Amino acid sequence: MKLQQRDEKHLWHPYTQHQTASKPLGIVKGKDALLWDEDGKEYIDAISSWWVNPFGHSNELLAQAAYKQLTQLEHVLFGGFTHEPAVLLAEKLISILPSNQQKIFFSDNGSTAVEVAIKMAIQYFFNKGEKKHVIVAFENAFHGDTFGAMAASGISFFTESFKGQLLEVVRIPIPEKGKEQLSEEKLKEAITKHKVAAFIFEPLVQGAAGMKIYAEKALDNLIKIAKSHNVITIADEVMTGFGRTGKTFACDYLSEQPDIICLSKALTGGTIPLAVTSATQEIFDAFCDEDVNKALFHGHTYMANPTGCAIALEAIRILQTDETQQNIKRIEQHHKEFVQKLNDNPNVENARTLGVILAFEVKTSGNTSYYGSIRNRLYDFFIEKGIILRPVGNTIYILPPYIVTNAQLQRIYSVIEEAIKEIAS
Numbered sequence: 557m558k559l560q561q562r563d564e565k566h567l568w569h570p571y572t573q574h575q576t577a578s579k580p581l582g583i584v585k586g587k588d589a590l591l592w593d594e595d596g597k598e599y600i601d602a603i604s605s606w607w608v609n610p611f612g613h614s615n616e617l618l619a620q621a622a623y624k625q626l627t628q629l630e631h632v633l634f635g636g637f638t639h640e641p642a643v644l645l646a647e648k649l650i651s652i653l654p655s656n657q658q659k660i661f662f663s664d665n666g667s668t669a670v671e672v673a674i675k676m677a678i679q680y681f682f683n684k685g686e687k688k689h690v691i692v693a694f695e696n697a698f699h700g701d702t703f704g705a706m707a708a709s710g711i712s713f714f715t716e717s718f719k720g721q722l723l724e725v726v727r728i729p730i731p732e733k734g735k736e737q738l739s740e741e742k743l744k745e746a747i748t749k750h751k752v753a754a755f756i757f758e759p760l761v762q763g764a765a766g767m768k769i770y771a772e773k774a775l776d777n778l779i780k781i782a783k784s785h786n787v788i789t790i791a792d793e794v795m796t797g798f799g800r801t802g803k804t805f806a807c808d809y810l811s812e813q814p815d816i817i818c819l820s821k822a823l824t825g826g827t828i829p830l831a832v833t834s835a836t837q838e839i840f841d842a843f844c845d846e847d848v849n850k851a852l853f854h855g856h857t858y859m860a861n862p863t864g865c866a867i868a869l870e871a872i873r874i875l876q877t878d879e880t881q882q883n884i885k886r887i888e889q890h891h892k893e894f895v896q897k898l899n900d901n902p903n904v905e906n907a908r909t910l911g912v913i914l915a916f917e918v919k920t921s922g923n924t925s926y927y928g929s930i931r932n933r934l935y936d937f938f939i940e941k942g943i944i945l946r947p948v949g950n951t952i953y954i955l956p957p958y959i960v961t962n963a964q965l966q967r968i969y970s971v972i973e974e975a976i977k978e979i980a981s
């Protein structure tokens with residue numbers, strides 16, 4: 557029996573309506589930007605396997621780093637113990653993160669990185685004797701699926717079943733062109749009306765919302781407002797981190813520095829789960845006291861897993877090589893040219909690009925909801941053509957691994973052009 561059939565018996569997939577969904581593809585091999593299914597069909601992974609993989613599948617260097625660490629010290633508890641990979645990775649991260657970041661808290665996935673950030677923010681005020689518990693977040697934000705992260709997320713059908721049981725969150729519009737002022741007013745209003753502990757945002761690009769891009773200047777202004785009202789700012793760089801926007805972090809475009817930063821996805825080059833919540837010294841200091849109760853009582857069994865840390869160190873080293881930086885620039889250049897071409901296409905709206913991210917909307921009269929019929933037609937079309945893309949409603953986006961070749965990029969572009977023709981007509 558094929559994997560596809562055997563899967564059906566015992567597996568439960570993410571974001572999947574199993575009654576109507578088509579069977580998952582059984583993938584047996586990956587190399588660089590390519591994946592192969594169990595029938596031998598080849599696919600270009602144009603979304604880096606949900607944004608995790610910048611350096612290619614089955615990367616030898618990352619595999620060597622993993623093997624070396626696994627045969628030296630695979631894991632040790634992080635409560636009361638430490639180890640070199642964690643120390644080295646923390647030192648490395650602090651050297652590349654915005655200069656106000658001083659402390660690294662490890663966990664295992666993006667949602668948890670956000671969960672920890674929110675707990676840090678609320679307890680920060682609690683420890684100082686202030687009760688502030690409300691979070692401000694953007695409309696259509698995505699911060700993950702655990703309870704705190706889910707509360708901060710604004711994609712309503714993801715969270716509908718849990719309404720009334722979530723953290724209190726006030727939502728403001730993203731400062732898209734023309735909406736900068738509205739966004740600022742709504743933030744100020746939220747802060748005056750509620751006891752706001754934190755303002756959380758995906759800096760410059762809202763990923764799951766369909767790669768919505770907004771300007772750094774507008775975000776700088778929002779951060780300034782939050783800071784002037786003693787509200788902690790949390791940058792969720794889980795998707796944008798490690799080169800996606802053309803700089804190491806999206807925050808590198810800003811003049812302001814967020815208080816807390818969440819990282820995951822590309823941190824280990826798409827190999828094994830690891831996440832980071834980084835914070836300023838000031839936030840950390842609010843947890844230091846003679847009173848044990850002021851400590852951050854949060855932890856995970858696999859926290860700072862040495863193998864994950866060792867791979868992350870190698871991944872950051874690869875990110876910083878001239879070769880990778882050239883690759884990012886190369887993709888940026890190709891994307892810019894393709895955006896120009898898309899702008900001339902009457903069936904395309906709002907073509908945009910930042911770093912290696914490219915997105916646009918297909919004009920259509922069909923059902924454009926998140927998992928609507930247009931989305932499914934597009935998805936199936938791409939899979940049929942051997943391109944892995946996951947449109948969001950009528951938004952098509954590309955987020956390729958940095959090692960994608962020019963020929964592969966051109967192939968992705970041309971299949972997208974075919975899809976537009978197919979769907980729009």
Ligand SMILES: *Cc1c(COP(=O)(O)O)cnc(C)c1O
Nearest residue numbers: 665666667698699700763794795
């Ligand atoms: C994917 C994502 C998360 C959640 O990360 P998981 O590892 O899937 O839990 C959180 N925030 C952003 C911005 C993301 O893109």
